[in-house]
Amino acid sequence: MGIFTNPSSPSFTRALHIKDRFLQSFDSLKQLKHVHSQLIRIGLDQENYLLNLLLRSSFDFKDTHYTRLVFHQTHEPNVFLWNTMVRGLVSIDCFKDAIASYASMRREGFSPTGFTFPFVLKACARLLDFRLGLKLHSQVVKLGFSCDVFVNTSLVSLYAKCGYIEDALKVFDDIPNKNVVSCTAIITGLIGVGKCREAIDMFRKLLEMDLVPDSFTLVRVLSACAVIGDLKNAETGMSRNVFVTTSLVDFHAKCGNMERARLLFDEMGEKDIVSWSTMIQGYASNGLPKQALELFHNMLDHGLKPDCYAMVGALSACARLGALELGEWASSLMNIDEFSINPVLGTALIDMYAKCGSMTKAYDVFKGIRAKDRVVWNAEISGLAMNGHIPAAFAVFGQMQKYGIPPDGNTFVGLLCGCTHAGLVNEGRQYFNIMVRILSLAPTIEHYGCMVDLLSRAGLLDEAHQLIKSMPMEANAVVWGSLLGGCRLHRDTQLAEHVLKKLVELEPWNAGNYVQLSNIYSASHKWDDAENVRSLMGERGMTKLRGCSWIEVCGIVHEFLVGDTSHPLSEGIYSKLSELDKDLRAAGYVPTTEYVLFDIEDEEKEHFLGCHSEKLAVAFGLISTGPAEVIRVVKNLRVCGDCHEAIKLISKITGREIIVRDTNRFHCFSGGTCSCKDYW
DNA sequence: CTAGGGTTAG
Numbered sequence: 001m002g003i004f005t006n007p008s009s010p011s012f013t014r015a016l017h018i019k020d021r022f023l024q025s026f027d028s029l030k031q032l033k034h035v036h037s038q039l040i041r042i043g044l045d046q047e048n049y050l051l052n053l054l055l056r057s058s059f060d061f062k063d064t065h066y067t068r069l070v071f072h073q074t075h076e077p078n079v080f081l082w083n084t085m086v087r088g089l090v091s092i093d094c095f096k097d098a099i100a101s102y103a104s105m106r107r108e109g110f111s112p113t114g115f116t117f118p119f120v121l122k123a124c125a126r127l128l129d130f131r132l133g134l135k136l137h138s139q140v141v142k143l144g145f146s147c148d149v150f151v152n153t154s155l156v157s158l159y160a161k162c163g164y165i166e167d168a169l170k171v172f173d174d175i176p177n178k179n180v181v182s183c184t185a186i187i188t189g190l191i192g193v194g195k196c197r198e199a200i201d202m203f204r205k206l207l208e209m210d211l212v213p214d215s216f217t218l219v220r221v222l223s224a225c226a227v228i229g230d231l232k233n234a235e236t237g238m239s240r241n242v243f244v245t246t247s248l249v250d251f252h253a254k255c256g257n258m259e260r261a262r263l264l265f266d267e268m269g270e271k272d273i274v275s276w277s278t279m280i281q282g283y284a285s286n287g288l289p290k291q292a293l294e295l296f297h298n299m300l301d302h303g304l305k306p307d308c309y310a311m312v313g314a315l316s317a318c319a320r321l322g323a324l325e326l327g328e329w330a331s332s333l334m335n336i337d338e339f340s341i342n343p344v345l346g347t348a349l350i351d352m353y354a355k356c357g358s359m360t361k362a363y364d365v366f367k368g369i370r371a372k373d374r375v376v377w378n379a380e381i382s383g384l385a386m387n388g389h390i391p392a393a394f395a396v397f398g399q400m401q402k403y404g405i406p407p408d409g410n411t412f413v414g415l416l417c418g419c420t421h422a423g424l425v426n427e428g429r430q431y432f433n434i435m436v437r438i439l440s441l442a443p444t445i446e447h448y449g450c451m452v453d454l455l456s457r458a459g460l461l462d463e464a465h466q467l468i469k470s471m472p473m474e475a476n477a478v479v480w481g482s483l484l485g486g487c488r489l490h491r492d493t494q495l496a497e498h499v500l501k502k503l504v505e506l507e508p509w510n511a512g513n514y515v516q517l518s519n520i521y522s523a524s525h526k527w528d529d530a531e532n533v534r535s536l537m538g539e540r541g542m543t544k545l546r547g548c549s550w551i552e553v554c555g556i557v558h559e560f561l562v563g564d565t566s567h568p569l570s571e572g573i574y575s576k577l578s579e580l581d582k583d584l585r586a587a588g589y590v591p592t593t594e595y596v597l598f599d600i601e602d603e604e605k606e607h608f609l610g611c612h613s614e615k616l617a618v619a620f621g622l623i624s625t626g627p628a629e630v631i632r633v634v635k636n637l638r639v640c641g642d643c644h645e646a647i648k649l650i651s652k653i654t655g656r657e658i659i660v661r662d663t664n665r666f667h668c669f670s671g672g673t674c675s676c677k678d679y680w
Numbered sequence: 681c682t683a684g685g686g687t688t689a690g
Contacts, residue, residue, distance in 0.1 A: 042685045049686040080681050087681070096687040157685060246687045254690045312689040347690035351682095375690055468683070618689050 013343075029061040036070070039218060046223070048078050055081060059088035069510045079110050087119045095123040099132065114137065114148050121154035130162040145237060149175055153182040160189025180211045196224040215244040223251045239355045242268070246275045253282025276302075277309035280317075289317035290557070293326065306333060308345050315348040320662050323552045324356035343371055347379045354383025355490035357632065358664050372403075378410045383420030387666055388675050391478040395429075409441055416450035421665055421676070428454045445471070449479045456486020461495055477506045484516075493520050504533075511542040512637075547638045549613035553624050569620065576619045577611065583653050584646060591642060612643050614660055622654060631658045638662050648674055 010613050036054060039047075051074055053165045059068045071077065071085055074196075082105040090100035101121045105112070112120070116139055124133040138153060145151045159168035172178070173184045183206040190199035195206040203221045206213060213239040238244065245268050265271070265279045276299045283292035296314045299306065308313070311334055318327035331349060341349075351363035353532035366372075368382045377400045384393035397415060400407065412435045419428035432451055434442045448471050455464035465482050468475045478504050487496035500517040507513060514537045521530035549560050558567065567573060615636050621631035639662040654674030660667045668675035 056681075083683095085682055087683085113681090114681055115683060122684085124681090150682095153684045181685045183685085188686055214686090220686075243687050248687095250688065272687095274688050276688090281688060307688085309688045316690075320683045342689095349690090351690070373690095381690070465685090 017097065017605040027099075029058075029063060029066065032057055032061070032090050033066070040494040048074060048076070048081060052080050052084050055084050056088065059091055062092045064092070064094065073432075077108075077111060082108075082110055083113065083119075085116050086116060090119045090123050091569075093126075093127045099127070099129070100122040111143065114145055117145060117151045118154040125154075125161040127160040128162055130158075130164070132157045132339070140546045146174070149177055149179060149182060151440060153185050156182060156185045158191060160186070163193065165189060165193050165195065166342060168436050178209065178211075179207070180214060180217070183209075184214070184217045188220060191220055191224050195563075199224050201228065210310065215239045215241075216247065219244055219247045219251065223247070223254075224592060240268075242270050242272055242275060242621055245270075245461070246278050250278045253286065256286055256287050258282060258288065265340035272444060273304055273307050276304060277307060277313060280310050280313035282311040284320075285415050289320040293323075296330070300333075303359065306332075307427055308342065312345055315345075315352045316626075319348075319352040319355040321550055321557055322356050322550070323550075323557055324353075324632065325552055326360055326554050326557070327352040327356065329555060341365070342371055343369055343373045344574065347376050350376070350379045350383055354379070354386060355661070357387060357668065358662065359383060359387045359389060367521050374405050374408060376528065378407055378408070378414055381411060382414030384399070385414050385421065388421055388668070390418045390422040390424070394515065407435075407439070407570075408506075409435075409444055412441070413446050413450060416447060416454065420450055420454045423454075423458055424626060425454060425458045425460070438562075444516070445476060445479065445631065446475055448473075448475075449482055452479050452481035453485065456483050457485070457489060459490050461486050461490065461492055464655065465495070475502075477503055477510070482505065493524060496520055509538065510544075511537065546641070547613045550634045551617040552631065553621070558617070558620060560613040560620070562613050563611045564613065564616055567616075567620065569623070572623050573616055573619045574611075577615065579617065580650060580653070584649050587649055587653060589646060589649050612640050614639055614643050618647060618650065618658060618660075622650075622656065623659070627656070631656060633660045634659070635662045639667060644678075648672055 004466075005389070014167070032054070035146060036436050039050060039054070051070065054443065055067065055070050058070055059660045065086075067088065071081065074081060077393070082101070086098050086100050086105070089095075089101055099120065102112070102116070103381070105116075106107045117136065121133065121136060123135065124130070133155075140146060140148075140151055140155070155167045155171045156175075159165070159171060163421070172182065175182055183202065187199045187202050187206075190196070190202060200221060203213070203217070206217075218238065245264055247266075249261045249264050252258070252264065261279065261282050266273065268275060268558070271330055280295050280299070281291050283289070283295060291312055296310065296317075299310065302545050311330060314330045315327055318330065327349075331352075345528070346365055351364045353365065362380065362383050366376065369376055381393050381396050384390075386398060392416065397407070397411065412431055416428055417429045419425070419431065428451065430448065432443070435447070437442055448467065452464045455461075455467065461483070464486060467477060467484065471479075480499050484490055484496060484499045484503065487499060497517070497520055500513055500520065503510070503513040504517060517538075518533040521527070521533065548563050551558050553559075558568065564570070565574075590648070616635055617633040617635075618631060621633065623633060639660055644667065647658055647660065647667075647669050649672060650656075651669035655671075658669040665676060
């Protein structure tokens with residue numbers, strides 16, 4: 001910029017004529033503003049050509065205030081300035097502003113050019129404003145741009161994004177000189193609506209036209225084929241930009257290969273908010289919530305503001321961990337206007353609050369979502385059911401019908417779960433009938449699972465067993481597991497033996513099944529069978545299942561394993577436990593090994609009952625939170641029967657409210673009883 | 681103004 005040090009010299013004016021170089025290469029807004037003031041000083045601030053370049057550069061800094069200042073400074077803006085304005089606004093994702101700018105341009109009497117349309121059309125596509133898109137299409141025709149490959153490519157994308165794939169195909173077919181870009185638009189559109197076969201055919205046509213596909217198209221097509229091996233080969237010679245690599249990261253995440261995804265992510269030179277969100281979401285949906293949150297923090301450290309996608313990823317991670325404080329903190333980062341919250345983000349929030357046992361807040365979010373789609377309703381219903389608010393769940397279902405939202409299979413999964421947790425056998429049968437007979441929805445294995453669960457818990461073990469046999473599909477481990485739960489609750493070891501044999505077949509990797517089966521054999525003195533199961537476990541290299549519980553205190557998630565002594569406050573925790581033990585025994589509590597038969601944690605001695613992970617987490621909660629705070633614990637397995645009895649009494653002795661979420665449901669302990677009414 | 685398409689979510 002040395003050339004500008006003496007602006008009065010004639011070299012300054014000359015320099016401005018090679019301005020493209022300068023005006024496009026500003027590192028800071030300050031530099032740009034400096035040049036702007038120089039222009040004003042020498043009276044060149046009314047040259048539209050120069051202002052246009054200045055305007056274009058100003059968008060690099062996303063300062064719309066300054067951008068408008070530049071624009072409004074011109075006394076007579078020309079069509080190029082208007083175009084630059086529209087394009088710039090689109091480039092910084094201000095789609096509504098871009099459309100407003102386009103409207104002003106039209107009001108001022110300017111005709112759009114071939115350069116204008118692609119950008120306004122993109123704004124429409126991103127806002128899914130199909131009506132305006134149609135209007136623009138007719139203008140395109142009227143003004144004679146219907147052969148323009150650029151304009152039509154944008155139209156293809158608009159139609160595809162708004163879900164009108166047939167129209168997109170029609171426009172695409174009429175493009176006389178198709179190129180890679182227009183082919184990409186239609187291929188992406190086809191994949192977007194799940195027409196992978198057609199997308200692949202289109203890709204073949206592209207090759208037949210002797211067009212060279214870019215890496216991005218290759219990634220999309222290969223993802224559509226899910227040809228992992230091929231992709232690996234293709235990856236090596238691929239040119240990488242942020243779009244391509246982010247797609248690759250997403251692809252590997254979707255295949256469950258998080259190591260590969262992370263490797264690509266770390267190697268990326270430029271990461272944008274989408275790359276971060278994709279990676280966070282990848283962790284969250286692959287059951288790695290801690291990593292998801294770690295990366296979320298990492299992103300904030302890089303000075304990036306989370307967008308909706310990153311938020312959804314973080315929230316679903318919090319939901320899984322039961323980390324209410326973290327979830328609330330995350331959502332506070334984003335200025336969520338309760339009335340404009342989008343349904344996807346809303347659902348994630350409802351889910352997070354529901355899984356953290358905070359249904360009042362979930363309901364507030366639910367009320368605030370204007371555009372409630374079916375998923376939102378379903379999330380609210382299953383949230384209520386999961387938290388034991390069964391009448392409320394039924395009421396919301398009634399509302400849903402009143403609003404004319406047709407329920408789907410998931411709605412009934414929520415309702416049936418509610419029936420199960422409340423032991424409402426007749427209501428459950430009714431809902432199942434409504435679904436099948438009246439709404440003609442085909443029950444999935446999940447629905448059968450709920451019904452089996454419902455019947456088993458109510459002690460109707462034969463009926464449940466019959467239902468399994470009559471199912472049109474093969475029963476899976478979840479269904480058999482439900483029946484096993486009933487056997488446990490009603491102490492039917494004979495049926496349990498049969499069920500466990502099935503389960504060992506179905507999930508040979510699940511150590512819990514072997515442990516329970518061998519426990520049952522031992523209890524019925526079938527020592528040989530017990531020994532066989534044990535040695536089978538050894539042969540298959542089974543490792544013990546370790547129970548694991550989490551508790552969040554002051555925004556930090558603490559993890560406990562069975563008999564864990566690794567926590568810094570371990571001593572305090574154990575002395576609290578022995579103190580509690582005395583109080584418990586004084587209150588008439590006798591540790592029971594009765595449950596050990598069905599225990600999936602491979603620990604048989606009374607000693608270990610004292611230090612199951614959930615008890616450790618509760619004890620830690622007691623010594624590290626204030627007396628009025630609710631203690632929330634999450635366990636990765638079913639809560640152990642003995643611990644359940646103990647925690648009931650702990651809640652009575654200490655007067656604290658304790659909420660334990662296990663794999664199945666919430667247990668809200670208060671005053672010596674549990675919300676599950678010992679029914680789980 | 682020499683463009684246009686394309687990546688993430690409940």
